Amino acid sequence: MIKIEGLHKSYPIGKDSLHVLKGLDLHIKEGEFVSIMGSSGSGKSTLLNIVGLLDTHDLGNYYLNGQLIQNLNEKKAAVLRNKFLGFVFQSFNLISYKTALENVALPLYYKGIGRKERLKTAQEYLEKVELGPWANHLPNELSGGQKQRVAIARALATKPKVILADEPTGALDSTTTDSVMDLLKGINDEGMTVFVITHEEEVAEQTNRVVRLKDGVIISDELTEIGKSKNASYV
Amino acid sequence: MFKFLFDSDTWQEIYGGIRKNKVRTIITILGVLWGIFLLVVLLGAARGMENNFKTVFGDFATNSLAVWTETTDTPFKGFQKGRRIQLKSKDIEVLKEEYKGELQYIAPRCQTSSTITNGFKYGEFQVSGDYPVLDKVQKKNLIYGRFLNENDVKNKTKVVVIEENIYKQLFEKNEDPINQYLIINNVNYKVVGVYKSGNIDFDDDAAYIPFTTFQQVYNRGNSIDWMLVTVYEGIDINQFEKDIQLTLKNLHKVHPKDNKAIGGVNLAKEIGRVTGFLTGMQFLTWFVGIATLIAGVFAIGNILLITVKERTKEIGIRRALGATPREIRQQVILESIFLTTIAGMLGIVFGGLVLFIMDSTLGTGPDPSLLNPTVNIPIILIAFAILIILGTTIGLIPAYMATLIKPIEALREE
Numbered sequence: 001m002i003k004i005e006g007l008h009k010s011y012p013i014g015k016d017s018l019h020v021l022k023g024l025d026l027h028i029k030e031g032e033f034v035s036i037m038g039s040s041g042s043g044k045s046t047l048l049n050i051v052g053l054l055d056t057h058d059l060g061n062y063y064l065n066g067q068l069i070q071n072l073n074e075k076k077a078a079v080l081r082n083k084f085l086g087f088v089f090q091s092f093n094l095i096s097y098k099t100a101l102e103n104v105a106l107p108l109y110y111k112g113i114g115r116k117e118r119l120k121t122a123q124e125y126l127e128k129v130e131l132g133p134w135a136n137h138l139p140n141e142l143s144g145g146q147k148q149r150v151a152i153a154r155a156l157a158t159k160p161k162v163i164l165a166d167e168p169t170g171a172l173d174s175t176t177t178d179s180v181m182d183l184l185k186g187i188n189d190e191g192m193t194v195f196v197i198t199h200e201e202e203v204a205e206q207t208n209r210v211v212r213l214k215d216g217v218i219i220s221d222e223l224t225e226i227g228k229s230k231n232a233s234y235v
Numbered sequence: 236m237f238k239f240l241f242d243s244d245t246w247q248e249i250y251g252g253i254r255k256n257k258v259r260t261i262i263t264i265l266g267v268l269w270g271i272f273l274l275v276v277l278l279g280a281a282r283g284m285e286n287n288f289k290t291v292f293g294d295f296a297t298n299s300l301a302v303w304t305e306t307t308d309t310p311f312k313g314f315q316k317g318r319r320i321q322l323k324s325k326d327i328e329v330l331k332e333e334y335k336g337e338l339q340y341i342a343p344r345c346q347t348s349s350t351i352t353n354g355f356k357y358g359e360f361q362v363s364g365d366y367p368v369l370d371k372v373q374k375k376n377l378i379y380g381r382f383l384n385e386n387d388v389k390n391k392t393k394v395v396v397i398e399e400n401i402y403k404q405l406f407e408k409n410e411d412p413i414n415q416y417l418i419i420n421n422v423n424y425k426v427v428g429v430y431k432s433g434n435i436d437f438d439d440d441a442a443y444i445p446f447t448t449f450q451q452v453y454n455r456g457n458s459i460d461w462m463l464v465t466v467y468e469g470i471d472i473n474q475f476e477k478d479i480q481l482t483l484k485n486l487h488k489v490h491p492k493d494n495k496a497i498g499g500v501n502l503a504k505e506i507g508r509v510t511g512f513l514t515g516m517q518f519l520t521w522f523v524g525i526a527t528l529i530a531g532v533f534a535i536g537n538i539l540l541i542t543v544k545e546r547t548k549e550i551g552i553r554r555a556l557g558a559t560p561r562e563i564r565q566q567v568i569l570e571s572i573f574l575t576t577i578a579g580m581l582g583i584v585f586g587g588l589v590l591f592i593m594d595s596t597l598g599t600g601p602d603p604s605l606l607n608p609t610v611n612i613p614i615i616l617i618a619f620a621i622l623i624i625l626g627t628t629i630g631l632i633p634a635y636m637a638t639l640i641k642p643i644e645a646l647r648e649e
Contacts, residue, residue, distance in 0.1 A: 054555065054643040074638075075559045082557020093552045093646060097255040107556040109248070158557070 001065060001162060001193045002028040002051060008059035009046055020046045022216040023060070028195065030161075033188040033227075035196040035204040038213035044197050045166065047213070051195065052085055052164045053077045065161055082110055086155030090167035092147040094139040094154075100126060101135040104154045111158055125153040129183060145176030152183055162193045169203055181206045249570050252546075259538060260574065266534035267578035267622065268585070274524030274618055275586025275610055280593065281520050283608030285513050290606060298339075298468070299372055300476055301437060302483070302499045303461035311490035320487050320496050322459040329486060330464075330479060337470045342369045342463040345449050351397075351442060352418040353405040360401055361441040362419055364449020372463045373437065378402075380413045380428035387427075387445040394448075395419065396428040398440040419444070422452055437463070472503045528622060532575060536629035539571055543633045543640075550637055551645020560638040567637050571630025572623060579622045583615055 009021040020043045028034050038044040049055035050062065053072065062069045065084055072080070086107075087093075094103045104122035113121070126135050129149040131142075139147055148168060155163050165184065169177040181203060188194045188208075196207060204210045208227030212220045223231060253260050304320040327343050345364040350357055369375070370382045378399060387394055395417060397405075406412050412426045424444060432440065449455065466475050480497045483489075489496040543550070550563055590608045597608075 049643050052555070054641070054646075075561065078554060078557050078559040081555060087555050089646060093548070093555075095549055095552060097251060102251075106553070110553070110557040110559075110562065115247070154556070 001030045001032070002026070002195070003063040004051075004060065005062075006060035007047075007050065007057050007062065009043075009050060009055075009057050020216050021050075021057070024216075024218055026211065026218065026221070028193060030193055031188070031191050033185070033194045033196075033208040034211060035198055035207040035209070036211050036213060037198060037201075037204050039199060041215075042213040043216040044199075044213050048164055048166050048195075048197050051162075052087060053081050078110075082107060082158060084161045086158065086160040086163045088148070088151050088155050088163060088165040088168045090170040092139070092144075092151045092171070094147055094150060096139055099136045099138055100131060100142065100150045103139070103150055104157050107154060107158045121157060122153070125157050126150070128156070129153045143176075144172050145179055148172060148176070148180050149183060152180070152187075156187065156192075160192075162195055163187065165194065165196045167198055168196060169198070169200065174202075177203065245566075245569065248566060249573055252566070252570060253573070256542070259542065263535050263538045263574050264578040264581065267528070267531035267575050267626075268582040270524065270528035270531035271579050271582030271618060271622060272586045272589075273527050274520070275583055275615065276589050276593075277520040277524055278517075278610045278614065279586070279590040279608040281513070281516050282610065283593070283597075283606055284516070286606035286608075288509055288513065298470075298472055299463055299465045299502045300472060300479075300499060301461060301463055301502070302479065302497065304483075304487075305495055305498050307489055307493050308495040309490040309493045311493070312488050314488065320489060322462065322483075324457040324459060326483060326486055327459065327462065330482065333482060334475070334479065337466050337475050339465045339467045340368050340371045340463075341465075342366055342372050343446065343459040344369070344462060345446065345453070345455055345458070345460045346438075346441075347453060349420045349442075351401065351405065353415070356405045358401070358404050360398075361439050362449070363438060363441045363443050364446040364453075364455075365443045366446050369443070369463065372465050375428075375430040375432075375443075378429045378431055379411070380426070382428055382430070383443055383445055388447050391447045391451055392445060393422060393424045394427045394445065395424040396430060396443040397426060398442070399429060399431045400440040401442060402429045417442075420452065472501060476501050524618075525621075528618070529625065531578070532622065532625040532629050535571060535574055535578075535626065536632055539567060539574075539630060539633040540636060543567065543637045546637075547640055547645045550640050551642040554640070554642035555646065563637050563640075564634040567634035568627060568630040571633070572626050575622055575626030579619050583619070586610075 004024055004026040007021055007024040010017045010019040036044045050057045101122050104125055105118045108118040108121060123135060126132050129152055131149055169180055184194050198204055205224055208230055209223050211218055304322050307316050307318045310316045347362055349362045351360050366388060367383045367385060375382050382396055402412055412429055415426050416423045417426060466472050483497050484491055593608050
C-alpha cells in the first residue's frame with residue numbers, strides 16, 4: 001500500500017539546510033496497523049506529511065497504492081488525498097461553524113458527491129463511531145473524545161485506502177485514548193490500513209507493528225505482541 | 236465553472252462561510268453599500284436640481300437676448316456725451332432686414348406703470364404694449380382665454396391679458412374674467428386672457444395690451460422702450476449680440492466703443508453659467524460616488540484578506556480533505572462577488588428610498604428645490620456592473636493568497 005525507498009528530506013534553514021529524513025525504507029502492506037514512534041525532532045511528522053501528500057520529498061521513491069508519487073501539483077495531490085487518504089489530527093481540526101454531520105460530509109463534497117447522498121453517508125459513519133445522536137451538534141458542544149471520533153468518521157467517509165493519524169490521542173486522557181484506539185483497531189480489523197504517529201508507548205503497543213525513528217533513520221521495525229499473535233493466528 | 240456557479244452546495248459553503256462571522260460580513264457590506272448609496276442619492280439629487288433649473292428656465296427661450304438703450308458715455312460725431320438714445324420702430328425694420336438669417340423672433344416692447352380698476356377694486360401694475368410674438372420668446376402659460384393676436388395689433392383693439400395676481404386682486408374667487416372690462420388710465424379694456432408668470436420673467440405681474448394700442452393711448456409715437464430677440468438654432472448668440480449692438484450704435488450715431496448707450500442681457504450666457512455648474516456637479520457626483528465605491532470594494536478586499544488569514548487553518552483542513560486550490564479560489568472570489576452584490580443591491584434600494592423621501596419632502600409644494608430626483612436605470616446597471624467587476628477583481632487577491640496556503644503549514648499552526 002505504502003512503499004518508501006531511500007527517502008530523503010531536508011528543510012532549508014537560512015543558508016544551511018536541516019536534513020530530517022536520511023534515507024528511509026518502509027513497506028506497509030494493505031490492512032496493516034502500523035505506528036511510527038519517535039521523540040520530537042525524530043522526523044516522524046515529516047514522514048507523515050510526505051506520506052499524506054502534504055509535503056514533497058527530495059530523494060527516493062514513494063509509491064502510494066502502487067503509484068509512483070512524483071511531480072505532483074497541488075491539484076493532483078488534492079485529488080489523491082481525497083481518494084486514498086483519510087486524516088486524523090491531534091487537534092481534531094474540525095471546522096468550528098459546521099455541525100458534526102457537515103464536517104463528516106465535507107470530504108464527500110470535495111469528492112463531488114451530491115448533498116443528499118453525502119449527508120446520508122455522513123450519518124452512517126457518525127453512527128459507526130456511535131455519535132449518531134450528536135449529528136447536529138457543533139464541535140464546541142462535543143468532548144475531546146467525541147471530536148476525535150467525528151474526525152475519524154470524517155477520515156473514513158470517503159472510503160480511503162489509508163488512515164493517517166497524527167498523534168490521534170495526544171490531546172486526550174487515558175480513557176478516551178483507549179476508546180479512540182479501540183475504534184482505530186476496529187477499523188483495521190475491517191481491513192483498512194492504519195498508520196499512526198505517536199510518541200506514547202501505550203498507544204504504539206496497541207498497534208500491530210512499531211517503527212521507531214531516531215534522527216531521521218529507522219532504528220527498529222518490529223511486530224508488537226498483538227501483531228505477533230495475529231500473525232501466528234494467520235499461520 | 237458554470238456548473239459550479241449553479242451548484243447549491245457551492246452556495247451552501249459560501250453561506251456557511253459568511254454566516255460564521257456576522258459582524259465582519261455586515262461591516263464589509265456597509266462599506267460598499269455606502270458607496271453605491273451615495274452615488275445613487277447624489278446622482279438623483281443632481282438630476283432633481285437640473286430638472287428644477289429646467290422648469291425655472293423652461294418658459295423662456297434660452298437663446299434669447301434683451302436689448303435696451305440708455306445714455307452715451309463717449310462724445311461722437313459732434314454729439315456731447317450723456318445723450319439719451321431712443322429705439323424707434325425703424326430700428327426694428329432695419330434689424331429684421333439685416334439679420335434675416337439669424338433673427339428668429341424680435342419683440343419690441345413699451346412699458347409703463349398704471350392703476351388698473353375693476354369696480355371698487357384697483358391696484359398699481361405694470362402695463363406692457365406687446366406683439367403676439369412675445370409668447371414665442373417667453374411662453375405665457377394661460378389659465379383663461381387667449382394671448383394677444385395679430386388682429387389686436389392691426390385693429391388697435393382695447394383688449395388686455397393679465398397676470399394671475401392681477402386677476403386675484405381685482406376679481407372675486409372663481410369669477411370668470413373673460414370679456415369683463417378693466418379700466419386702465421381711464422380707458423376700458425376687455426379681458427381676453429389670464430396667464431401665470433414663470434419663475435424667471437423680465438416682467439413683473441404685467442397686463443399686456445396690443446403694442447399699437449399702447450403707442451396710441453400713451454402717445455408714444457414710434458418710440459420703443461426695449462426689445463426681446465431670439466436667434467435661430469446654431470447661431471452664436473454672443474457674436475450676434477455684438478453685431479446688433481454695433482448696428483444699433485451705427486443707426487443712432489453712437490461711438491462704436493461706447494459701453495453705456497446700448498444695454499442688454501444675454502440669457503444664453505446666464506443659462507450657460509448654470510448648466511456649467513450642473514455639469515460640474517454631475518462630474519463631482521460621479522467622482523465622489525465612484526471613489527467611495529472603490530474605497531468600499533477595497534474594504535471588502537481587505538477584509539477578505541484578513542479573513543483568509545483568519546481561516547488559514549480552515550483552508551488547510553479543506554485542502555487536506557481534498558479541496559483543490561481552484562475550489563478554494565472559487566470560494567473566496569464568489570464570497571467577494573456575493574458580498575458586493577448584496578451590498579450593491581441594498582445600497583441601490585436605500586438610495587432609491589432616500590430619493591423617494593427627498594421627492595416627497597423637498598420635491599413638492601409651490602417652490603420645490605428638487606424636481607423628480609431620479610437616476611437612470613442604465614446608469615444604475617452600469618454602476619452595478621462596475622461594482623461586480625471590481626468585486627471580482629479585488630477578490631482575486633485574497634483568493635490567490637488562499638491558494639498559497641500549504642495545508643501542512645496551516646495545520647501546524649496551533
